[in-house]
Amino acid sequence: MAVKTLEDLFHETLKDIYYAEKKLVKTLPKMAKKATAPELKHAIQGHLKETETHVKRIEQIFEGMGKRAVAKKCEALEGLIKETDEVTAEIEDKETLDSAIISSAQTVEHYEIARYGTLSAWAHELGMDDAAGLLEATLEEEKAADKKLSGLAEEQVNHRAAA
Amino acid sequence: MAVKTLEDLFHETLKDIYYAEKKLVKTLPKMAKKATAPELKHAIQGHLKETETHVKRIEQIFEGMGKRAVAKKCEALEGLIKETDEVTAEIEDKETLDSAIISSAQTVEHYEIARYGTLSAWAHELGMDDAAGLLEATLEEEKAADKKLSGLAEEQVNHRAAA
Numbered sequence: 001m002a003v004k005t006l007e008d009l010f011h012e013t014l015k016d017i018y019y020a021e022k023k024l025v026k027t028l029p030k031m032a033k034k035a036t037a038p039e040l041k042h043a044i045q046g047h048l049k050e051t052e053t054h055v056k057r058i059e060q061i062f063e064g065m066g067k068r069a070v071a072k073k074c075e076a077l078e079g080l081i082k083e084t085d086e087v088t089a090e091i092e093d094k095e096t097l098d099s100a101i102i103s104s105a106q107t108v109e110h111y112e113i114a115r116y117g118t119l120s121a122w123a124h125e126l127g128m129d130d131a132a133g134l135l136e137a138t139l140e141e142e143k144a145a146d147k148k149l150s151g152l153a154e155e156q157v158n159h160r161a162a163a
Numbered sequence: 164m165a166v167k168t169l170e171d172l173f174h175e176t177l178k179d180i181y182y183a184e185k186k187l188v189k190t191l192p193k194m195a196k197k198a199t200a201p202e203l204k205h206a207i208q209g210h211l212k213e214t215e216t217h218v219k220r221i222e223q224i225f226e227g228m229g230k231r232a233v234a235k236k237c238e239a240l241e242g243l244i245k246e247t248d249e250v251t252a253e254i255e256d257k258e259t260l261d262s263a264i265i266s267s268a269q270t271v272e273h274y275e276i277a278r279y280g281t282l283s284a285w286a287h288e289l290g291m292d293d294a295a296g297l298l299e300a301t302l303e304e305e306k307a308a309d310k311k312l313s314g315l316a317e318e319q320v321n322h323r324a325a326a
Contacts, residue, residue, distance in 0.1 A: 002254075003250075003256070013250075075242045079240070080238075092165055096166060096171070096172050099172060099285070103277075121321060125325045150280065159288065
């Protein structure tokens with residue numbers, strides 16, 4: 001479709017992150033299954049619950065705009081997942097695999113942090129206050145998830161991988 | 164190749180970000196050309212200079228490890244660029260295009276922030292202090308570039324797109 005206004009761009013980008021979040025609902029259980037450290041499995045499962053909420057929030061925003069919730073293939077997330085699959089397939093050591101899973105999960109978190117940061121700025125600019133509030137709530141959860149993964153890596157998982 | 168240790172994983176991930184940085188040296192001039200706002204063009208050109216330094220720092224790290232500098236196709240960055248090309252091709256309004264360029268550039272910055280954060284943590288864990296220092300220097304520049312883009316978007320570009 002032709003994008004002519006910032007509102008059109010917001011709408012198109014919402015479709016992109018909607019695809020990404022729905023794909024993550026399917027992908028995170030696979031990542032949790034691959035993980036060895038129980039605390040890492042637990043962190044990923046916890047983030048899955050949050051991700052399900054993020055999907056619902058996006059659906060609320062579509063509804064507030066009077067639009068149907070539609071997902072548009074997110075090439076960036078597809079690339080991130082492809083890279084994750086390739087890297088994890090090459091790893092023979094379980095502790096090293098956990099480090100790689102955290103690393104990949106953080107590239108996904110940062111993709112979402114970038115997207116939600118942009119979407120909430122646009123929502124403010126467009127006077128869509130309800131949408132901005134929902135997007136900021138998700139943004140804070142993505143940042144917290146990223147920080148949690150950094151903590152797990154630095155305090156536990158990387159030590160084991162380097163041991 | 165089979166990854167057996169954290170050092171192997173560090174090495175493989177270094178190849179990935181080396182590919183990404185070299186690809187960005189080619190991609191950023193195209194983004195600068197598409198941008199309309201002079202301050203956005205200028206910001207992208209400034210980041211191109213930094214990116215050239217990032218490439219050299221990675222080559223220094225390969226050298227410090229006694230390894231040849233080799234790039235490995237980074238599927239994540241390919242996905243981010245594909246998404247950028249698709250979105251910008253759909254946009255008919257110049258101000259909206261600038262907002263989209265900033266948005267895409269920030270997804271790339273965040274990919275790099277995630278990667279450099281991980282690589283510097285691994286370098287510390289592996290006792291590679293020189294590498295860690297180089298990686299942290301780049302990490303700080305990526306964070307600053309991201310912040311600069313947020314400022315440009317919120318103070319100037321988004322207003323014009325929404326006007």
